[in-house]
Structures are given as C-alpha cells and as structure tokens.
Amino acid sequence: MSSVLEIIPLGGIGEFGMNCMAVRYEDEMLILDAGMGFPEETAYGVDVCIPNFDFLEEYRDHITAIVLTHGHEDHLGALPYILKKFNVPVYCSHFTAGLAESKLEEHELTNDVLLHRVEPRDVVDIGVFTVEFIRVSHSLVDCFSLAIKTPVGTIIHTGDYKVDETPVIGEPIDLRSFRRYGQEGVLALLSDSTNATVPGRTPSERAVIPAFEEIFAEAGGRIIVAAFASSIHRLQIVIDIAQQFNRKVCVLGRSMQKNVEISDRLGYLDIHDGLLVSLNEAKQMRDNQIVFLVTGSQGEARAALSQMATQSYKGLMIDEGDTVVLSARIIPGNERLISRMIGMIYKRGANIIEEKRRLVHVSGHASQEDIRIMTEAVRPKFVVPIHGEYRMLFRHKEFVKNHLGYAEENIVLIENGDVLELDGERAAVVGKREIGRTFIDDTGFEEIESETIRQRRQLAYEGMITLVVTINAETGELQSPPEIVTRGVRGFDSTNGSLKDAQRVVTAAIAGASRQTLADESLLKEHVRVELKRFIQKLTGARPVIMPVVVQV
C-alpha cells in the first residue's frame, strides 16, 4: 500500500460526461476534473447529473487539490458541488477560471474558494505530486494536458485534445513538452477516446473558414449561426468573417452571451469596436448587414434557435431569405429534436447549412492519427483509454494495439470506480469502489435522491391511485365509502362503473379483515392496497402505484 499510486475514475469511463478522477499516493489525493453529465432521465425533472462523491469522504483529510484540464461542462460542471463538500484549492487556466467563477457565483461560493490560475508550462508542487500544465488544442481555449510526476513515475492525463497546428486563437498544441516527457519516461498515458473510432486526423479549427466565407458571400439575407457557446475558436471565425463582409454581429442566448463576455473580457476573443450590436440595433439593420450568433444547435426547445424557428425569440423569427448555419455536431440522443427543428426552419422558408452538406463544423477531439501522434510523443509504458463510452475505449485499445505496437498487457481498460494500482512496473485493477451518479434537480440545482427518481419513474409508467379509508378506531368499521382518487391511470375511472366496483372490493376487504389487521394501521393499509391492486390488475392489466391512507376517527 505504501509505495503504489492509485487511479480511481469517478466518472467519464464508459460514458460521455462526468469526467472526474482521483489520483492517490499514500495520504495525498488529487482530483482531476469535476464534470457534469447529461442523463436520459429528463422526464423525471433532472437534466444534469454529477459523480457521487460519497466515497471521497474517507479521504476528506487527504484531498489536496482539484486540477482542471479545461472549462467544458463535462469537466467543470460538478465543481460547485464537490467544493461544497471538500473545499480545497483549484488549479486551472485563466479562461477555465473565468468560467469557473461564473459557476461559483451562481452557487454563491465565490468568496470561499481558492482558484489558482496557471500558465502553460507552469509547474506546480502539490504535496508529493508535481503537476505541469501542457498546452493542448481543443474546441475551447486555454486547455491543458496534465503531466503529473509521482513517486512511482510520471503520468500524463491528456484532458480533451486534438493535434491542431493552426488553431484560431492562441498557440498550437505543445508537442515539444509531450516529447520531453516521453524522453524522460512516462509510466502511464490517460488518453481521450472520444473520437477513437474516427480514422485520420481531426481537421484544424481553421478548416471551417472556407465554408463560412462561401456562405457569407452567397447569403443575401440574414445569417444565423448556431454553435456551441463554448466553441470559442468558432465564434472568433464568425466574428472575423462578419467583419470582412461588413456585417454586424448580434449574440443571442444566455450561455452564448456569457461566454462571449468572458472570453472578450479575458482577451481571448478579438472583436473590433462597434462590431457587436444589441438585439434592438440588429432589428433596425438591413438583412444583409447582420449575423446572429445563437444558442440552440441541439434543438433545445427553450434555446434561441428553436424559438426563432417555431414562434419568436424576443420578437425575432426566422423568415424567407435567411440562411441558418448549424455549426455543431449532433450530440447522440438529440437527433429527433434537431431533425424536427430543421424541418421547422425549412417550413419558415429559410436555407439551412448542416455539417453534412458543408464543412461548417470540426470536432475538438483526437482522431486515430492524433492519437498516434500523442502516443508516439509520450511513449508511455501503459496506455489507459479514458473519456468515452466502452465502444470508444475498446476501439482506442484496438488502435493502439494494432497500429502502435503496444502489447495487450500494456493497454489497461478501466471502469468507473476501478482502483487502478501502479507501482512503476505493473498496472492492475486491484479493487472496485462503489461509484454512482447523483442527479441534480432542474428547479433548485440541488442534489436529488435516486430513490426519488425511482419513485417518479414508477408514477410515470402507470400513474397512481390514492385510496383513503376512514375507520372507526373502536369498532374497526368503515365510517364512509372508501375514497379513490386516480391520476394517470388507464381504464379505471368514474365513467365506467369500475370505481364503484373498486369501492365495493375495498369495503368487502375491510369487512373481512381480521381483528389483528384492523388494529394495526400498517397491516390494514397493506391489506386494502393488495386487494385494490388485484382488482385493478384483473380489470385493466395495469399496475399503478397505490397509496393507501387510513384515517382513524
């Protein structure tokens, strides 16, 4: 135990999102990233989930810092929640800090948190660990890989990256530093698998410029560009080309406005004076003088683009002559929403440019040839695929094995909660921690019990029935007919006489109940619940939730 390194992913392995990982040596633990995820349980009032941090409790006094690779929600979004439990210093880039601060403000945590802003190539000692921040390219700006020197060897955590020699903002990926570590010897490379199924190289952020120039040259009317608010390079491209084509830019949607504001304030975006205009100014301008930069590329009903397509967004509606550019990928699960939105836009008479028709989007993640470049620069002893569903992790392994000459035993596939032990020679999963997800409620940004979600799922599936029986506490006799109230229940209501039949069933059940049952409220509840359940199941085949209430008078 005393001379090994432990790596324990809390999220992001075998799933997209919730990237978070503990790195532990003796009584010191670093947390790398604290991301949120986007669960499928939206019907149950939750849009967001975070790793369950419970297992960290036993290491409360050992956690020394949280280190963030970059500012995307799936790496940063759980930060307020983990900081509420473990208030430790945070290390990240200036831009990531800008996004983090805005998040901490929403949770009223700003004054309680120590945020260390670091530069590329900064080297920071955090207890037994020495962390170097290595600049990588990605769709966001100011992103890092982490090189962590530990007593058993150096591990490199890539974060999200691609090998972009010509980013729009800032300098290219710092391959020289990766090679330096490679020469010194790297024990393990924890490496982004998001695009491990994609052959070839991921195009540079600049690759979309020609398509945008064409679109601007062709468009006679308004141009509406929908992109991820965090695609800062993309925003700069649209801003530059707008300038070039004498159009003003109007930014719409809360997250887009926030990110433009932060990146502008911190000097990441280069915006000519007077280029940005307000919505009111934009409405006064001729159609060929304006570009709208908007949220909603995923078809989200409440975002700017969907509202412009279906009704009106602050008085703005998509119309004939408009050109809409969907400058984003389709996140799996959103296909139907997006397809429907595209239909609505066509219906309004506008032209649509999608990724499939022109190169208006590039990924921010390493494809197979990027993975080759990274892996050969670092030449680690062990490759540990991270970030992605199992499908991507396995394809990552396959690629490294078949194309980079790694032996099976030097590629380690792990799962959330696995305790991966490294001693400098060996890498092995030696244990498993109980790891889960915690849902965050839509309305209060509070954690919500998974039991609550389970109950909601049950209610949703076949509805529910409240059954109230009023009993004379002394005689055990019914005082009035049982009250039965239904919600979301099929084939059982007051219109077809079945409600009356059910009342008779419950009445008979009480009349036939033993003295013991009548004397014990919980026995009585269960007794009438089971009888009513049988009756309804026989009548309709359904099994709604039944909540019995016994009133003693």
Add this chain to the structure above:
Amino acid sequence: MSSVLEIIPLGGIGEFGMNCMAVRYEDEMLILDAGMGFPEETAYGVDVCIPNFDFLEEYRDHITAIVLTHGHEDHLGALPYILKKFNVPVYCSHFTAGLAESKLEEHELTNDVLLHRVEPRDVVDIGVFTVEFIRVSHSLVDCFSLAIKTPVGTIIHTGDYKVDETPVIGEPIDLRSFRRYGQEGVLALLSDSTNATVPGRTPSERAVIPAFEEIFAEAGGRIIVAAFASSIHRLQIVIDIAQQFNRKVCVLGRSMQKNVEISDRLGYLDIHDGLLVSLNEAKQMRDNQIVFLVTGSQGEARAALSQMATQSYKGLMIDEGDTVVLSARIIPGNERLISRMIGMIYKRGANIIEEKRRLVHVSGHASQEDIRIMTEAVRPKFVVPIHGEYRMLFRHKEFVKNHLGYAEENIVLIENGDVLELDGERAAVVGKREIGRTFIDDTGFEEIESETIRQRRQLAYEGMITLVVTINAETGELQSPPEIVTRGVRGFDSTNGSLKDAQRVVTAAIAGASRQTLADESLLKEHVRVELKRFIQKLTGARPVIMPVVVQV
C-alpha cells in the same frame, strides 16, 4: 365539392411512422396504409402510437376499403385498431396478408376481416377508384406502389421503395408499369421521402453479400447477426451464406422467429432442409458450425442481442471469439442504447462489425437518384413528397425543383390533416382536419387517453403528494392532524421537520377558512391544496402534483 379529389394524410407527413392517408371522391373514401408510430413517450408506459381515426367517423358509410402497400409496422401496425372501428375489406399482397393475419390474431379479429390477396399488376375496381398494384423493391418482400385511377386523373402512391434491379428475393421493381402510367398521364405522384437527403443511388439488397462472405470466411467462432426481423432479403442472404460456409442457422427472438416462419411458409424464403436448428441443437454444435440470427439491432433491452451481451439469453452469452454483425441502420433516437450495447459486446471480448466499418446494411428507401428514376418514369403533373420528417420532405422538394426541372407550384408540401384538393388542373390545400395521435398502452394494447399521458408526465416531473384532511361535518373542525404522503418529491419529508411544518400550515389554513369554504368540499380541497403548494414551493422551489382528499365524519 362534387368533382374534386381529396387527399388527407392522417399520419406519416412531418414524422417517421404512422403512415396513413385517406383518398376521397364524393361519397367514397379509400384508406391507404394504416401504420403505427414509435413515440418518445416511452417513460409514460406507451411504446406505440397510431393515427387518431376520429375524423373518419363522419365518413363511416363512405369508407370502401383499406389498401396496404406493404407489411412494415409503420404501414400495417394500426390495422387492427382501424378495423375495430371500420370493418372494411383490406387489399394487400400475399406476404403483407401473412403479417396482417398474425396481427389480427393477436387482436382476435381473424374471422371478422375480409383480406383480399392481390398479385403484382392486378387491377381492382373499388367503387369509383381503380387500383393497380405495381411491384416495387424494398427491404421487405412483396411490396407495392399503388396506381389509383380516379375521375380527376391518376395518382400514384409509391409506398416505400427503392430502385433495385437485383433484389435477392423476387423480381426487380416494375419500372415498365410506372412508365406506362407516365405515358398515359399521371396527375400526382405521392412519393417516399425517407432518403431524400441522400445523394446517389441506394445500393441493391445484394450489395451486402461480399461483406458477409468476408465475415464468414474470417470468423473462427460463432457468428451472431442482428437484423430487422422484417429484412427478408437480408435473412435470405445470411441463410445462403451460412449454407455455403457449412454453418447451421438458429433463429432467436420472437419477431424474427415469426417472420422466418411466415416467409418460409409462404414460400418467400428458400431454406435448405436441416439448415435451421433449435437453440438446444445450436448449443451442442461447435462454434464454427453455427450462425445466430437475432433480434435487437436497436439495443432494445429485452431483445435477444442485448440480453446475450449483458446477462444471458436462454443460457446463451456472447463470448470471446464471437463475431457480432449489426446488419441494420440506427433508428434516430436509439444511438445511446446501441452504443451502450456495442460497449457491452466489446466487454465480452467479441468482435463487432457495424455498418460504418463494412457494408453490412443497405437502406430500403429511394435515394435522390432513385427519386429521379421514379419521377422521370411517372412524369406527374404534381409531386407530393410523403413519408418523412419535414426536413426530408423539403429536401425532396428541393431536389425535384433543382434537378428535375419542376416548377415550385407543381411540388406540393402537405401536413398531416391537410385537405389537398385536386381537380385535374389545380392542387391546393383547402382545409385542415383535426388529426392527432392515439397512444397504445404497453400492457393491454388498448388505446389510452392523451389526458392520462399528460397526467403521467406531470407526476413524473416532480412527484406527487396526497393530502388527507378529516373534518367534523358539523363543526368544520379538523378531527386529526392532516395526513401527508409523498412520492417522488424532493426535499420534503419526515426527516427534516418540513412535514410537521406542512401539517401546521394546513391546520392553520383550515382554522382560518371561511364558513363557506368549510361547507363546500371542493372549495376546501382547493384551499388546502393551494396553501400546501405555496409552502412547498417556498421551501424547495418544486411544484409537485398535490391531490387533496377531504373526509367528512
């Protein structure tokens, strides 16, 4: 009114699935197809929806027949439901009839329905309409387009089709008949848009043979092919290649077994004696002697493939050395499920062949160049894109306009419920019928009210609370503390004292209620509901459903 044709789509326009259309002339109405759809409301206990047939009630005496193009669920699945309402004769191919019969049996309708089996090129008079059944190629067998002669001109409804000159089973698409109608003059072509965004030609069903031959040649262990149970050409290919490579075929999954049985019985599949083996026989065989043909290509949790990947399907589990072929497209909305299943299969150590890596699937729908062939064969006066989301309908229109020289006014985009009027010269939407969907309950195959679904959605979102107050009927005083029972509610329970606070709030509300409120049960219910709602919203921000019950004693 008297000399026009009306075309009224009940489903399938602006959506995938639920294909159904009414064609009306004076007091005669044909129904073309009766398909089901697959809604997103699965959380609420419904996997299936059908068109709402209510508006047909006023034409009850006019409906003369239902004509089916082919047997896919999205064209056939609503047949039992519409026949229960309107028992009219059905015209369809032999194979479609086989599938229809099996469906009618499930609904115990077999003896009540008149099924007319027709051959390609059969011409049937149905009142004022004359319908010719034209053979088309598709992923299913025995599929028709319909040429319908009406008093105002001929309309052609393509059904689902592609232009396949070399299908595996049966003869190629009967382009000659389409051209014959084209020469005689066609008023309107109602034409499949599913693949209208896809350039080029759709490959022949035979196009997957080389990939399958390679896979069979390479595989040393078991082969598991997952396909749509209705892809009959595909099943024949797998059967043929299994024979060629000396493997036996074991068919797993209810719908796959049913379709193999029906197509074999009706002579569509050509299966060597002894080729099919039972699961028990298959288990006895060596790994390189067997192919499993299974359901579950969409990652459905209860289907054979998912179960083989995660636990065990009747004692069968995917293992190292197995080759799994996903010989199907990904239906939009299923991406996450499928990706997760692929991960599980990799985890089991098996090899997976997906559509992206080899040509193991081709579409059954017309791509743009197929649409060109069809449209130029028929040369209709009007093109009416059908079958697909708006996105596809609009791209269909764009293609016909830009590449086939059709004028804007000769391409008619319609929506579900639109009344498209044709008089031989003009085509115009002259009205709109109220059309909706009807959900079918998972457990009983019964229709379910949309109000019920609305209630389930509400319960799911924030849970619910039952509030029981027991009142002395004479004095209006509370007889005992209010009972509050919660289900799926966040941040409000007995552990944090909030339940007691809520009881106090309700008690105070009753004490402060007017005589009038106390005397009127519904007023009193609403009074306590609103007070409790305010309390909870202030406490947690949430707004669960509150069901008040008043017991008078």
